[in-house]
Amino acid sequence: MRYRWPAGKQSAVVLSFDFDAESGFLFREPEKAKRSLGDLEERRFGPRVGVDRILRLLDRLKLRASFYIPGWTVEHHLAPSKRIRDAGHEVGAHGNVHEAVGFLDAAQEEAIMQQQLAILRDHLGVTPAGYRSPSWDVNVWTPGILKRHGFLYDTSLMGNDIPYEIESEDGPLVEVPVQWLLDDAPLFRHVYGSTNAIADPGRVLQMWSKEFAGMHAENGCFVLTCHPFVSGRASRIDLLEDLVAYMHRSRGVWFTTCEEIARWHAGGDRAAPEGGLTRQPKSGRIAARRKRVRPRGAR
Numbered sequence: 001m002r003y004r005w006p007a008g009k010q011s012a013v014v015l016s017f018d019f020d021a022e023s024g025f026l027f028r029e030p031e032k033a034k035r036s037l038g039d040l041e042e043r044r045f046g047p048r049v050g051v052d053r054i055l056r057l058l059d060r061l062k063l064r065a066s067f068y069i070p071g072w073t074v075e076h077h078l079a080p081s082k083r084i085r086d087a088g089h090e091v092g093a094h095g096n097v098h099e100a101v102g103f104l105d106a107a108q109e110e111a112i113m114q115q116q117l118a119i120l121r122d123h124l125g126v127t128p129a130g131y132r133s134p135s136w137d138v139n140v141w142t143p144g145i146l147k148r149h150g151f152l153y154d155t156s157l158m159g160n161d162i163p164y165e166i167e168s169e170d171g172p173l174v175e176v177p178v179q180w181l182l183d184d185a186p187l188f189r190h191v192y193g194s195t196n197a198i199a200d201p202g203r204v205l206q207m208w209s210k211e212f213a214g215m216h217a218e219n220g221c222f223v224l225t226c227h228p229f230v231s232g233r234a235s236r237i238d239l240l241e242d243l244v245a246y247m248h249r250s251r252g253v254w255f256t257t258c259e260e261i262a263r264w265h266a267g268g269d270r271a272a273p274e275g276g277l278t279r280q281p282k283s284g285r286i287a288a289r290r291k292r293v294r295p296r297g298a299r
């Protein structure tokens, strides 16, 4: 066993949702955003339809999820943002206008951090434990900014598939890792003129199921990242429901939030030396079985 999860669980699963709405488009293409109703409406599907469809799904599945919401989205789509909070889901930070921080210097990033935290606090009463950087873009100084603002964890990096720590000048920051394979956007987003075709939900269910099975065997941390304007579409909601049903067929899955994983990781008591935990219980079970077999054989 590579990692010790609470209550003897074998792996962890988080359904996470980045509620971007129009924010990423506004940051990346501000001129086009002044005129392209088509692009804006594609993204408004999230707050108008997708979020509530996802909330209904999570309610049916009785799962808490992690939502990362840019400040701009909170200000402009306050009602669905409040519904997310009021349904008891985790709300984390996700930039102000979904700024890809690779375009920012440390001072700009610091100012944007202050803005997004003020919006989450003033509009939702939320002090987030977690941060997911827009587009998973992270500067070397970002973990230090997060530490100084009291964040418990980041969930934007791909350096492991179990929780780990990122060093910063202000101490280590817990990382709850992500990966491109478990992001809905590269699979389902149609970008006009690009070569990627829209994926068949059946194929994606197979991909994600296989990745889950592998991660479960590896004691991994399966963090799925979806977007309400992408995965809020009807057949993709069905896909998520089918995926969770598939996961429920495995024993020892901890369905949780990124915050709970980060709190578990930060709490210590989960050190598992490579191979050590697997060998001990296995040899214990074998010894017990032998004891039962021997008397029978003797008879």
Ligand SMILES: [Zn+2]
Pocket (backbone or CB within 6 Å): 018, 019, 020, 024, 094, 098, 134, 135
């Ligand atoms: Zn985003």
